[in-house]
Amino acid sequence: MASSRLLCLCPASWSTPILVRFFEWFGDFGRFCGRLARTGFAPPYEREEFVHQLSEVGARSLLLVGLAGAATGVVFSLEARDSLLRFGAKPLLPTIIVLSILKESGPIITGLIVSGRVGASIGAELAAMKVTEQLDAIEASAVDLYKYLVATRVLACVLMLPLLTVAADFCGVVMGWVATTLTDPIPLRLFVNSGFARVGFNDLLPATLKTAVFGLIIGLVACFEGMRARGGTAGVERAAASSVVYASIFIILADVVLVRIILVFFP
Amino acid sequence: MNAATPQAAVQVQSVHKSFGAQHVLDGVDLQVAQGETLAILGQSGTGKSVLLKLIIGLQQPDTGSIRIHGQEVAGSDMRKMNELRQKIGFVFQSAALYDSMTVEENVAFPLKRHAQLSDADRRTRVQELLASVGMEEALGKMPDEISGGMKKRVGLARALALAPDILLFDEPTTGLDPITSAEIGELILKLQRERKVASIIVTHDVQVARMVADRLALLRDGRILITGTFEDLKNSHDAFASKFLSSAWQG
Ligand SMILES: Nc1ncnc2c1ncn2[C@@H]1O[C@H](COP(=O)(O)OP(=O)(O)OP(=O)(O)O)[C@@H](O)[C@H]1O
Ligand SMILES: [Mg+2]
Numbered sequence: 093m094a095s096s097r098l099l100c101l102c103p104a105s106w107s108t109p110i111l112v113r114f115f116e117w118f119g120d121f122g123r124f125c126g127r128l129a130r131t132g133f134a135p136p137y138e139r140e141e142f143v144h145q146l147s148e149v150g151a152r153s154l155l156l157v158g159l160a161g162a163a164t165g166v167v168f169s170l171e172a173r174d175s176l177l178r179f180g181a182k183p184l185l186p187t188i189i190v191l192s193i194l195k196e197s198g199p200i201i202t203g204l205i206v207s208g209r210v211g212a213s214i215g216a217e218l219a220a221m222k223v224t225e226q227l228d229a230i231e232a233s234a235v236d237l238y239k240y241l242v243a244t245r246v247l248a249c250v251l252m253l254p255l256l257t258v259a260a261d262f263c264g265v266v267m268g269w270v271a272t273t274l275t276d277p278i279p280l281r282l283f284v285n286s287g288f289a290r291v292g293f294n295d296l297l298p299a300t301l302k303t304a305v306f307g308l309i310i311g312l313v314a315c316f317e318g319m320r321a322r323g324g325t326a327g328v329e330r331a332a333a334s335s336v337v338y339a340s341i342f343i344i345l346a347d348v349v350l351v352r353i354i355l356v357f358f359p
Numbered sequence: 360m361n362a363a364t365p366q367a368a369v370q371v372q373s374v375h376k377s378f379g380a381q382h383v384l385d386g387v388d389l390q391v392a393q394g395e396t397l398a399i400l401g402q403s404g405t406g407k408s409v410l411l412k413l414i415i416g417l418q419q420p421d422t423g424s425i426r427i428h429g430q431e432v433a434g435s436d437m438r439k440m441n442e443l444r445q446k447i448g449f450v451f452q453s454a455a456l457y458d459s460m461t462v463e464e465n466v467a468f469p470l471k472r473h474a475q476l477s478d479a480d481r482r483t484r485v486q487e488l489l490a491s492v493g494m495e496e497a498l499g500k501m502p503d504e505i506s507g508g509m510k511k512r513v514g515l516a517r518a519l520a521l522a523p524d525i526l527l528f529d530e531p532t533t534g535l536d537p538i539t540s541a542e543i544g545e546l547i548l549k550l551q552r553e554r555k556v557a558s559i560i561v562t563h564d565v566q567v568a569r570m571v572a573d574r575l576a577l578l579r580d581g582r583i584l585i586t587g588t589f590e591d592l593k594n595s596h597d598a599f600a601s602k603f604l605s606s607a608w609q610g
Contacts, residue, residue, distance in 0.1 A: 229449075
């Protein structure tokens, strides 16, 4: 009795120990992914829905991602300038700003922002459709949910994430220059030239493309959480929240692994 | 494949379904021939909606068999399942319209995917379908801009889109005024006459059941308590059956 109490940490379900729920979650999630892989990507394709989702994902997050990127650029410029001055390495400032944005901050910030914005909205959308029987209605019309709803959203996230990352990188670098030039005037051309002088293919491409994995995580987790929602309005709210929480955690964990892999293959 | 005996359109055999400890269906048997209309009556919460969802494979029975034109529903793969579902129209209790689409797009949804029609032909077909339920004016409206009864009728038009052989209605007239209810009843009768559809109608509305159904079935305690014509049930010695009918049928 007392020991079972101790195991039950999560108020959502007092009856099942958290460890069991943890494994159940992964089991269900694995089945969900398997089902998607089996039927989701077979023709005929849902082109219209896919294009719609591309624009939704892009439009919903572009402004936020741009703002977050810009803010990061400013912060880097301020912080790095201070540190570099101490070592008398101020000429390195553009390189430091560009490198840290392109290699890490741009991608991870984009992943987290999109998981908050798009993950929540996909999770809530599908959950609302679930609790109002719209998912049942789609299935009753002999349409595969995995093809119509899941594959389109997951693919849209996978494709849009790298593009949004480029947008975040761009805003970051430009605002990094603006913040730098306010204290130490430097022409944009010079800033970019010296900033990118030591940046190579291995810095740029793997870091940008790894965000496709973040997109995959966001799409899969949000669709999964949305489709298994139950229990009316509260269920919709739970699905939206857990989409964001799980997607963000998995993105951070995936980033650790991906950075390690990229270091091995693109030294 | 057994060509000698006429196949039932829908055949349900000793189907059991529980949710956790709650036994909702406890050995349901029923059978509907092509061209026949069966009304299922029963108190709220007896599992009528669950039964319809089992028939179209939205939920799986714990045990028992459900056949559509002789083909087993439970356990068939996705492709076969979808072939079966194209022959079935389902009218949801809650209408379940897609709330991000207009009325027109709702009705066009199954047509877009399963009927080889040009855009113009599809438009015409959608207009015909909406006209047949008296909703042609609502074409461009969103579901949250129309009333509950109108949603029901759009849901019916959507269910009819692929010209199904089998129709499953979950409370098609609940919440509608008597005149609209009678109109929906007429529509069901017309479908039955002209297209020989097999229908299962879950309803509390005994008048509509009497009007459209060849047979009535009373669901109680997870089983079909009694089936027969309206008169059979009314005159039956089963106290519950006659009470159920007479309490709903004040005349
Ligand atoms: N997905 C589900 N999970 C758990 N229990 C369920 C589920 N679906 C239905 N039930 C339970 O099954 C029982 C029957 O539900 P159902 O919706 O079939 O009733 P009904 O006969 O259609 O009632 P009504 O006439 O009010 O529509 C209810 O007690 C309900 O709590
Ligand atoms: Mg019901």
